Amino acid sequence: MKKVLVIYYSQSGQLLEITNNITKDLLADSEVNLSFYNIKLKEDYPFPWSKDVFYNTFPESFSQTPTALNDLDNPLLKEKYDLIIFSYQVWYLTPSIPANSFLKSDIATTLFKNTPVITIIGCRNMWYMAQDKMKQLLLNLDANLVGNIVLTDRHINHVSVVTIVHWMMNGDKTKRYLGLFPLPGISQKDIDTAIKFSPTILKHLKSGNYDATQEELIKQDATRIKPFLILVDRKANLIFSFWSKLVLRKEKISIQKREKYVKLFSYYLLFAIWVVSPIVFIVYLLAYPFTAKKRQLDINYYQRTALK
Ligand SMILES: Cc1cc2nc3c(=O)[nH]c(=O)nc-3n(C[C@H](O)[C@H](O)[C@H](O)COP(=O)(O)O)c2cc1C
DSSP: OEEEEEEEOOSSSHHHHHHHHHTHHHHHOTTEEEEEEEOEESSOOOSSOOHHHHHHTHHHHHTTOOOOEEOTTOGGGGSOOSEEEEEEOEETTEEOHHHHHHHTSHHHHHHHTTOEEEEEEEOSSOOHHHHHHHHHHHHHTTOEEEEEEEEOOOSOHHHHHHHHHHHHHHOOTTOOGGGTSOOOSSOHHHHHHGGGGHHHHHHHHHHTOOTTHHHHHHHTTOOOOOHHHHHHHHHHHHHHHHHHHHHHHHHHHOHHHHHHHHHHHHHHHHHIIIIIHHHHHHHHHHHGGGOHHHHHHHHHHHHSSSOO
């Protein structure tokens, strides 16, 4: 009997639906004991989000400050597993606060130690540096990352920015913004076809050999990589680092100062998306003929499970 634990958190249910599909064959197999653990926060984030809470989540999210969790004495967390499937979403270019908090909890130390882990990401499209942070978190736990599956919104960057914000603020994935924009989030087709990863995971779970897991997942298009988005992600991480530290410094003076700087950050974010990012895109296109090697190196790296 192989024991597998799926750990997840999902506000809209999108990531849970993806995870259910990816683990379908494991659930159906009589030789696999599959359990699900839903990360529970002492004070959960609202869904749909209000604008204020959405932006106010930024400093702690980016600085990877953990929040208090419930249900950490769940018996599921006291056992050891042949495989852990860790499903997470990206908040502000970083593993979401629920995901990060769980991995920083005491219970994670024994749970993850020397255990193979497959990560599943369901996000808008910017997951590259978040997965680097995830690799570091798993390394700190002595876990063994053996696979990564990423599902994103395939629409162009600026379209998905508009549609996801609309979705996050009204909570309804079936509503088109202004009746014109495409549906937000990961397409139903991509969610449904994520079942294709299930036999690959089952095969490696049964053999107990995960050496070729990621290689086979890549052949199934598990990590679609866009070098332009890697560039934006890297630049944005530098800028977010500045803003996150600034807001947290201001908070030490007063909560009013924090609020003021979070507001300034929200304006800056709009400026970065609508003004800076198109400029970065033009620079990227101009440099394109000279960056083939770098782009290929980036693709290779983000397909791998090892940390640089
Ligand atoms: C506060 C917040 C910040 C987000 N930041 C990012 C981000 O930096 N990159 C990204 O690709 N998606 C981002 N997303 C989208 C999420 O990764 C995710 O796709 C969405 O919240 C749906 O996940 P769910 O399964 O929890 O409902 C963000 C969402 C929220 C709520």
